[in-house]
Structure formats: structure tokens, C-alpha cells
Amino acid sequence: MGKSMKMDLGFDEFLAAPEYAIIVVTYPDIFQTEAKLLHGKFSEEYQDLSAVIVLDSEDLEKIGVKYGDLVKISSEHGSVVATVKESEKEHPGIGYMPEGAWSNVLGLGPVSAKVSKSGQSVPAIDELRMSYSN
Amino acid sequence: MVCTGCALLCDDIEENDCVKHACRIGRAHITSMQETSPMVAQEIVGMDAAINSAADILADAENPIFVGFGNCITETQETGITLAEKIGAGIQTFHTEIFDDILDGAVKTCTLPEVRDYADVVVFWGTDPMNTHPRLLSKYAYYPRGEKRQRGWEEDRTAITIDIRESYTASICRDTHMIPPHGHADFMSALMDALRNKVPKTAYDKKRILKLAGVLKKAEFGVIFAGADLIRSVPRDMLIRLMEQLNSVSDFRILPLVPGYNLRSIATQLHGRLDRGDGGDGSGSSVDLQDSDCILCLGFDLMNSLPADRINGKTIVIDPNETLQSRYADVVIPCAAGGVDCAGTAVRMDGINVELPQSRESERISDQEIMRRLLEVV
Numbered sequence A: 001m002g003k004s005m006k007m008d009l010g011f012d013e014f015l016a017a018p019e020y021a022i023i024v025v026t027y028p029d030i031f032q033t034e035a036k037l038l039h040g041k042f043s044e045e046y047q048d049l050s051a052v053i054v055l056d057s058e059d060l061e062k063i064g065v066k067y068g069d070l071v072k073i074s075s076e077h078g079s080v081v082a083t084v085k086e087s088e089k090e091h092p093g094i095g096y097m098p099e100g101a102w103s104n105v106l107g108l109g110p111v112s113a114k115v116s117k118s119g120q121s122v123p124a125i126d127e128l129r130m131s132y133s134n
Numbered sequence B: 001m002v003c004t005g006c007a008l009l010c011d012d013i014e015e016n017d018c019v020k021h022a023c024r025i026g027r028a029h030i031t032s033m034q035e036t037s038p039m040v041a042q043e044i045v046g047m048d049a050a051i052n053s054a055a056d057i058l059a060d061a062e063n064p065i066f067v068g069f070g071n072c073i074t075e076t077q078e079t080g081i082t083l084a085e086k087i088g089a090g091i092q093t094f095h096t097e098i099f100d101d102i103l104d105g106a107v108k109t110c111t112l113p114e115v116r117d118y119a120d121v122v123v124f125w126g127t128d129p130m131n132t133h134p135r136l137l138s139k140y141a142y143y144p145r146g147e148k149r150q151r152g153w154e155e156d157r158t159a160i161t162i163d164i165r166e167s168y169t170a171s172i173c174r175d176t177h178m179i180p181p182h183g184h185a186d187f188m189s190a191l192m193d194a195l196r197n198k199v200p201k202t203a204y205d206k207k208r209i210l211k212l213a214g215v216l217k218k219a220e221f222g223v224i225f226a227g228a229d230l231i232r233s234v235p236r237d238m239l240i241r242l243m244e245q246l247n248s249v250s251d252f253r254i255l256p257l258v259p260g261y262n263l264r265s266i267a268t269q270l271h272g273r274l275d276r277g278d279g280g281d282g283s284g285s286s287v288d289l290q291d292s293d294c295i296l297c298l299g300f301d302l303m304n305s306l307p308a309d310r311i312n313g314k315t316i317v318i319d320p321n322e323t324l325q326s327r328y329a330d331v332v333i334p335c336a337a338g339g340v341d342c343a344g345t346a347v348r349m350d351g352i353n354v355e356l357p358q359s360r361e362s363e364r365i366s367d368q369e370i371m372r373r374l375l376e377v378v
């Protein structure tokens, strides 16, 4: 079963977390595909490689997060929590998410989204149905 | 053995104590030992009960639709089409329209060995084969020596990427064009201007586009590898016009790089039929899927591939692995993986027929057999 990750973020701090507009672009990841085939879609390995968003270092600063933190990404279509991965490249305003059930919640990419620091946990793959807006 | 991890269908795989020559995806695909059980209403049942229950749902459905077909052997596809015809079901495939254009001769294409032997300019557009078709570059498109390309990538080949992100494939190409999200059509239109020797009206770097057009014009044997991202982002006729334009000044072919190891086969079988849909961008499928009262997912994880709120109706899953859809399905029927647990045939992405021997002992029954039994009882 998927792993739930919790972090300590005070409620006030969470409310104050600024929202930042980005465009989410999805990408295929060979390691994620491998994890899916070897361990299955409900494995921790697959979740750890799927529920991630790669953000530019400038954007990390603006959002007030660092590598390994959790962020909430919301589009018109739905919202989802993912772990931040820092990018080695520069792409301000664009966040990259692996293709799959977590990024699907936001709609078919590229999609406009808001991203902010999150105090929630990463939803397991079979909880994602509740993440859609309607 | 032949690997069915992607549409390259690599036929040089050796499997004794370990899997040799396969890429990371291929090795995982071949050695995957995921087991699932037949289920009805999420309760484990016997195989016969699952097939009978699926047959009942199909028989009662007023507007059934079959989705997927890209990850099963040709024989299953054939039986699936017969079953769909028998019960009046629609068939929904994804990213297959480009194969229609190839089969109609609207765009020129070639085989993978021809790419290896002759291609001097290869363009990866909206695709990252290093993550999806991992051996494409080493077996055919970039690195190998070929009949007319003895010096391989070092001197004889130019590889170009055009993409909305700097992919791994881009990082090894000499010329990469990063375009903004939703930028494929604008970039293509600017490139067509440049190919006509017009200064493109565009926000992109005009000099770079003119230089790119110059490289493409000089190609002796050019190939565009078109990814799913490109195919769903530009109007179908625009891609045809680009190919016409390229072929008026140069010599270019197109090969699609899309998900599913046997998509070209189903595209060929359904070619010219009006009763099928292509949900290339997902949008083409939304109405049909939302309206359908019974969706049969054949080797396709609908909920992991499309936003899940588009799915209504009862669902039947036939798949070798546990899928996200199978957690919500009314009936789950596990099957053998083609080329691993069962033999069959498939069509490689360039149209070559490939025999798939069975590579390991297995008790699993093939999806063709499941389709055949459904056909008998419905």
C-alpha cells in the first residue's frame, strides 16, 4: 500500500502559505515505469516516484519550500499533494510531474495550477478519486 | 525471446538465468511476477465465474465500449473486434490516428532498419525515447553504424529534439529546441514558414528556426519521431502539411512513438472503420466514455491514463497486472502477458510483423482465450 507522509506545519503557517501560479507539464520516467512493473501501482516505490513535482530553485524560494517538502498543487480539475524535487535545470513557472494517476488529478497537461506549501499528506493511489473537483 | 515492453519489440533478448540485452523497462516487464486474481464486485472468484459475470454485463449493456487494445497480441485484438461487432460495442484506442495517415499514404514512413542504415537527420519531437523506448537510440536512431552511416552519431547523424521540456533525450542531442507548454503548433507553423524561405512571424528565435530549417532541407534521409505529446497538440492536417512541406524541399519520413507495444496492429485492423474512436488527447473519448454503461478495459489502465472523473458505467478489466481501474472494476479477469506467458504475434511500430514466442511456463490464460470464451457465452 502507498505510504502516507506527514509533516509538521502549523495551521496558521499553513493558512499563510502563499499560492504560486505554475504550469504543470507531465513527463515519462523510466524508473517510475520500472517500479510499476516490478512492484505494482500500489507500491511505495511507485508512489515515491509518481507523486512528485520538479520545481525550479527560484520557484522553491517563492513558494517557501525546499527539496523533500510537500506541496499542494491545484487546478480547475482537482488538487493533489506531492513531494518537491529540485530541478537541475532552470524552468521558472513550470513544474514537471511524472505521467500517471497523481498528475491526472490536475487534468490533461499542460495545465495551469496553483502551488503552495502543504500540511496534508500524499494521497495513496486509491485515494485519488476524492481529489477531483467534481 | 521478443520483449513486449514497448513497440520496438526487441528480438535479441536472451533469458536464461538472467535477462540479457533488455533495457530497464524490458527487464522489469519480462521478470514481473505480479499476480492478480479473478474478481467480481471486488471479491475473489474462480475464472469461470469472472468470465460469466463479464458476459452478463456485456449482454445487458446498451452502450458498451472497449478501450485500450495497444498492449495485447494481434490475435486478442482480432477476437476483441469480433466480440465488439457481435454486441455492438464501440472501440476506443489512443494515439492511433497518425497510423491512419501512414496507412493512407498521407505521410511517408520507413522501417527501423532503414533508419539505422540511412538516416542522417533524426528529429525527436514531443517525445523522450530514452524514457519510453529506451533502446531506440542505440539500436536504430542515433548511435549505430548503418550501411550508409558508417560513422554513426559521431559524424554521420544529426539528432534534434523539439520539446516542451529538456528531456534526457534532449541532453544527448546536438540541437535542442525548448518550446513553451502548448507551443508545438506555433513552432511548427514558424518552421513551415522557414522551410518556405520566409522569415517566420514568431516569438521564437528566428535565426535558430531558419538554421533548423536549413539542416532539415539538407537531410538525405530525414526521420521525425513523433511523440504522443506532439500528436495530441497539433491538428492532424498540420502534421501532414509539415511532412508535405519537408518533402517538397527534402526527404522526410515519420514514425510515431506512442504508448503500447501493439498499437500499430490495432490501428491497421481498424483502419478506415467509422465505428471507432481515437482519444489521442483524451478529449475524443470523454463523451463516449461518460455515456457508456459498460467499459471493457483491455490491457489499458483507464483511471491511471485519463482523469478518472470521466469514467461512468460498469467496468470490466482484462489485464496481466493489477491496475488502478481494477480496484474499482465490477469484474477483473487476469490474463497472460503477450510474449511472456503466452505466444502470439504483434506488429512493430514500423509495421513489421513479429512472432512472439512464449518465454516462461505459465498457468495464466491468454486474453485471446478470454475474449474467445466471452464471444461464446455472450
Ligand code: SF4
Residues within 6 Å of the ligand: B003, B004, B005, B006, B007, B008, B009, B010, B021, B022, B023, B024, B025, B026, B027, B133, B134, B135, B136
Ligand atoms: S526498448 Fe522496448 S522492446 Fe526493447 S528491451 Fe526495452 S522495453 Fe523491451
